[in-house]
Amino acid sequence: xxxxxxxxxxxxxxxxxxxxxxxxxxxxxxxxxxxxxxxxxxxxxxxxxxxxxxxxxxxxxxxxxxxxxxxxxxxxxxxxxxxxxxxxxxxxxxxxxxxxxxxxxxxxxxxxxxxxx
Numbered sequence: 001x002x003x004x005x006x007x008x009x010x011x012x013x014x015x016x017x018x019x020x021x022x023x024x025x026x027x028x029x030x031x032x033x034x035x036x037x038x039x040x041x042x043x044x045x046x047x048x049x050x051x052x053x054x055x056x057x058x059x060x061x062x063x064x065x066x067x068x069x070x071x072x073x074x075x076x077x078x079x080x081x082x083x084x085x086x087x088x089x090x091x092x093x094x095x096x097x098x099x100x101x102x103x104x105x106x107x108x109x110x111x112x113x114x115x116x117x
Contacts, residue, residue: 009047016040030068030103033060048078048088066101070094070110090114 004010019037021027027034043052054072074092094110 007046009045011043011045013041013043013045030060030106033062033066033102035060035068043076045076049076051075052092060103062102064101066099066103068096068099068103068106070096074112088116090116 002012004012017039019039021034021036027036029035039054041052041054044050045052052074060066060068072092072094074090077089079087079089090113092112094112096106096108096110098104099106
């Protein structure tokens with residue numbers, strides 16, 4: 001994480017993220033195949049709000065190790081309620097751009113929105 005000093009709360013981050021699904025019902029699936037996700041993330045936030053982009057390599061939990069490559073962009077907005085409670089809203093667009101094996105020709109777009117505390 002890089003603290004930018006031109007504005008208070010301005011941070012630029014680059015990270016490697018891994019998501020491991022411990023409950024089989026939680027794991028997303030493509031064409032019935034469960035996945036394990038590994039992502040590289042870059043974000044540019046001011047006060048925990050701002051744009052982000054991710055390059056995600058999705059490892060499918062298959063015997064032959066097929067993969068799907070996706071690219072995501074979005075925006076995260078930190079919110080503060082008059083009651084003092086906070087949270088965030090995240091909107092993203094994720095493009096599936098190809099893969100290996102069974103998923104070599106996969107193409108598509110996923111849209112998502114989430115709210116959190």
